Amino acid sequence: MRCRTCRNEAFYRRLHEGVALCKTCFLKDIEEKIRRTIAKFNMLRFDDHIAVAVSGGKDSLTLLRVLRKLEKRFPRATLTAVTIDEGIRGYRAEAVKLAKKSCKELGVDHVVVSFRELFGKTLDQIVSSKKELSPCSYCGVLRRRAIQMAAREAKANKIATAHNLDDEVQTILLNIFHGDAKRIARVEPVLVDPAGRFLQRVKPLCEIPEKEVALYAYVSGIEFQTCPCPYLETALRNDIREMLNRIEERHPGTKFTIFRSMERLRDSLKASMARTELRNCLRCGEPTTGSVCEVCKMLDRAVVA
Ligand code: SF4
Ligand code: ZN
Numbered sequence: 001m002r003c004r005t006c007r008n009e010a011f012y013r014r015l016h017e018g019v020a021l022c023k024t025c026f027l028k029d030i031e032e033k034i035r036r037t038i039a040k041f042n043m044l045r046f047d048d049h050i051a052v053a054v055s056g057g058k059d060s061l062t063l064l065r066v067l068r069k070l071e072k073r074f075p076r077a078t079l080t081a082v083t084i085d086e087g088i089r090g091y092r093a094e095a096v097k098l099a100k101k102s103c104k105e106l107g108v109d110h111v112v113v114s115f116r117e118l119f120g121k122t123l124d125q126i127v128s129s130k131k132e133l134s135p136c137s138y139c140g141v142l143r144r145r146a147i148q149m150a151a152r153e154a155k156a157n158k159i160a161t162a163h164n165l166d167d168e169v170q171t172i173l174l175n176i177f178h179g180d181a182k183r184i185a186r187v188e189p190v191l192v193d194p195a196g197r198f199l200q201r202v203k204p205l206c207e208i209p210e211k212e213v214a215l216y217a218y219v220s221g222i223e224f225q226t227c228p229c230p231y232l233e234t235a236l237r238n239d240i241r242e243m244l245n246r247i248e249e250r251h252p253g254t255k256f257t258i259f260r261s262m263e264r265l266r267d268s269l270k271a272s273m274a275r276t277e278l279r280n281c282l283r284c285g286e287p288t289t290g291s292v293c294e295v296c297k298m299l300d301r302a303v304v305a
Pocket of ligand 2: 003006021
């Protein structure tokens with residue numbers, strides 16, 4: 001098996017495109033794909049200050065490394081890595097350590113903020129006091145808020161997250177399973193609030209399959225956390241991930257097909273939905289569609305003994 005580009009021996013066959021690549025050409029190909037996604041969706045400007053959400057896993061550390069390479073071509077751009085410590089015993093500490101190490105190696109400023117500092121409770125405490133929602137529901141809502149707060153504090157004007165193709169397709173299906181059409185339309189490579197109350201969020205890895213992000217991290221020697229979050233098993237997302245991987249194995253390209261279908265559907269879905277006005281939460285002042293935002297509602301319900 002020969003590399004499509006340089007004819008050296010290949011180490012990986014990309015089934016959905018029917019091509020083989022050697023290690024060097026694979027790394028270049030992934031970096032080029034990410035650069036093209038950024039350009040296609042107009043994700044970044046030459047003078048952005050980007051807060052990169054870095055958990056310490058393969059996706060976020062890959063994103064940080066690739067953005068750092070791209071940033072070097074844009075002297076007026078700035079990167080700050082932001083790590084959220086949700087307070088998950090036996091899991092998060094190692095990830096924070098690995099995130100710190102990578103940031104130091106790459107020479108990127110690093111900010112770590114915790115749920116405890118921001119919301120007065122760790123995720124473990126919230127989950128043990130209330131079980132109305134899954135741990136991932138609490139974690140997702142609070143982490144999004146925490147990243148916004150930390151990014152604003154760092155004076156960034158944009159947030160980059162490491163959602164890969166699999167994450168995006170899983171989220172689309174998850175919303176279908178939950179019957180939530182509004183949220184399906186919000187699974188987008190770029191999320192903007194026209195009124196500027198939320199910092200813009202971009203997802204440069206959204207067209208890279210998870211398997212290839214992992215391979216990139218592995219081949220380029222990135223040290224990332226491999227042990228899964230102890231709450232992962234409880235998530236419906238996990239079942240969807242397994243189902244999608246089984247289908248992809250038998251029918252290569254399925255994940256891309258779902259992603260592209262969604263791209264075509266998104267605009268008509270959005271147009272058919274009435275625009276939801278945002279107002280300020282009565283408790284914390286952050287933007288929300290109701291009178292009290294999801295974060296305040298969650299924290300109210302999660303009374304820690
Ligand atoms: Fe949070 Fe769920 Fe991810 Fe664990 S698996 S870090 S609880 S979203
Ligand atoms: Zn090659």
